[in-house]
Amino acid sequence: MKRPTGRVVIVGGGVAGLRVAEALRGHGFSGELLGIxxxxxxxxxxxxxxxxxxxxxxxxxxxxxxxxxxxxxxxxAAVDLDLAGPSVTLDDGRLIESDAVVIATGVRARTLPGTASALSLRTVEDAERVRAVLAGAPGHLVIIGAGFIGSEVAVAARVRNWEVTVVDAQTTPLAAALGPAVAQWLWEQHRARGVHIRFSQPVRSADKVGTRWHVSLDNGAVLEADAVITGLGAKPNTEWLGMSGLDVSDGVLTDARRRAVTADGTVAGNIMAIGDVARTPSPLTGGRAIRWEHWTAAVADARRAATVLVGLEPPPELPTVFWTDVYQDRIQVLGLPRGTESEPEPGPRGFCVRYDSAGILSGAVAVNWPQRLAVLQREITRAGVAT
Ligand SMILES: Cc1cc2nc3c(=O)[nH]c(=O)nc-3n(C[C@H](O)[C@H](O)[C@H](O)COP(=O)(O)OP(=O)(O)OC[C@H]3O[C@@H](n4cnc5c(N)ncnc54)[C@H](O)[C@@H]3O)c2cc1C
Structure with missing residues (x-):
């Protein structure tokens, strides 16, 4: 890859976009940096x-x-990317030529058809809308989708005395992200605080009739609610790359160095993709590309991409840790909680569950025990899971 010395365009003003700019300057890049x-x-x-x-x-x-x-x-907003150049077209008509482009356009909240007026949560404006609703007279909130956002909104609503129902098609939502043991523990925390749990129950439709919502489930039940929020996962912001020739089948596919890959499998010279929008190969999945969608992964991606852009060898790829809060407890996840699940190891204020694949540590989940996770992070690195 030709090392850029002139202009680098960063598309996406989230944490990944910001941190790649910082890392480029930190590595002494003295060319022009444009952020969109x-x-x-x-x-x-x-x-x-x-x-x-x-x-x-x-x-x-x-x-x-x-x-x-x-x-x-x-x-x-960027509306098009031309790999030749490369150049970026903006929605105000400007065409920006560059030496390299960093794609950091993140994801947006998925919605359920027909629920356009329901609440969702991705931006600061969304958060203000949800806060304003919860600050009003407590009523019944139905949360469609039991992911991290659904769980954290349930906490905020219960603390304000809302009646809360969480509906999801899966039997144990979050089991893939937290491992079955901690996912079950998390939903028990909600049950213990009076949250109504409706799992294995897909939502058929959600309609607003006057000021009330009617949420119909596949089993024929209808939940009446004062407010509905959807937490159905996220969709990568890649529409602007539709004509670029990049592989955007589920986010932007990259190689291990975070260089974007085209639909015919070629690594696209000076185009990087980082953060939630990127689908990157991981040593933890045997090289299969996945989207991580968490904070520390976005920051690590940004640092990695910057080293590659300035022509340095990227640092070893360490498994990152992400977190979620449930009431007063903090859950932290290292790597991937897949494989053989250990018995919970009790700690001073919580517990830790570890996951091994073919006898090698591949992930761990800790509740209120960051010190244990730090030890396991060193073990996972020594075990050679990292590249
Ligand atoms: C409510 C919520 C809670 C979360 N909690 C946690 C947590 O507890 N722990 C954790 O690890 N992670 C959490 N996350 C995930 C974490 O915030 C993300 O992984 C991280 O923000 C990803 O950063 P990013 O820069 O890749 O994408 P984003 O933050 O999505 O930024 C992308 C930016 O690009 C912009 N953009 C999109 N399209 C274009 C375009 N065409 N042109 C120009 N700009 C464009 C977007 O508007 C956006 O501003 C949470 C996310 C949400 C929404």
Whole structure:
């Protein structure tokens, strides 16, 4: 790959876009850095949107930014990418030629057909809408989709005395992300606080009739609610890449160095893809590409892509840790909780479950026990799961 010395265009003003700019400057890149962000705001953290921001107004501040001399255009979206050049076309008609492009356009919330007026949670504006509803007179909230966001919204609603029902088609939602043991433990925390759990029950439709919602389940039951929020996972923001020739079958496919790959399998020279929008091969999946969709992975991707862009050898790929909060407890996940599940190991304030594949540690999930996870992170690295 030809090392860029002129202009690098970063598309996406989230944490991945911001941190790649910082890392490029940190590695001494002295060319021009242009950032394009569809949202009106400077990059802000999304994890608080389903936590602190639901409890008090204005609970989210912009991210600290140490990258000097980056020209950001916020409120501007990229609408096309031409790999030759490469060049990016913006929605205001500008065509920007560059030496390299970093794709960091993230994902957006998936919705259920017919539920356009239901709440969802991806942006700071979404969080303010949810907070305002929960701050009103408590009623019945139906949460469609029992993912991390559904679980964290259930916490915020119960704390404000809302009656909460969580509906999901799966039997143990979050088992793939947290492992079966901790997923079951998490839903028990909700049950213990009075959350109604309706699992193995797909939603057929959700309709607003006057001010009330009617949520119909496949088994014929109808739930009446004052508010509905969908937490049905996310869709990569790749529509603007539709004509680019990149493989965008589920996010932007990359190689291990975060270089984008075309639909015919060629690595596209100076095009990188990072963060939630990227589908990257992982040592933890035997090289199969997956989308991680979590904070530390987006930051690690950004650092990795920057080293590759400036022509340095990227650091070893270490399994990242992500977290979710349930009431007063914090769950942290290292690597992938797949394979043989251990018995929970009790800790001083929580417990830890480890996962082994072919006798090698591949993941671990800890409840209120970050110290144990740090030890296991060293073990997983020594075990050679990392590249
Ligand atoms: C409510 C919520 C809670 C979360 N909680 C946690 C948590 O507790 N722990 C954890 O590890 N992770 C959590 N996450 C996930 C974490 O926030 C993401 O992994 C991270 O924000 C990904 O960063 P990103 O920069 O890749 O994408 P994003 O943050 O999505 O940023 C992408 C940006 O690109 C912009 N964009 C899109 N299309 C275009 C275009 N065509 N042109 C220009 N700009 C464009 C978008 O508007 C957006 O501003 C949470 C996410 C949400 C939504």
């Amino acid at each position: 962000g569809a949202e009106e705001h400077a990059p802000y953290p999304r994890p608080p949107l389903s936590k602190a921001a639901l409890h008090k107004p204005g609970g989210v501040e912009v991210l600290t930014n140490s990258a000097t001399d980056v020209r950001w255009s916020f409120g501007t």
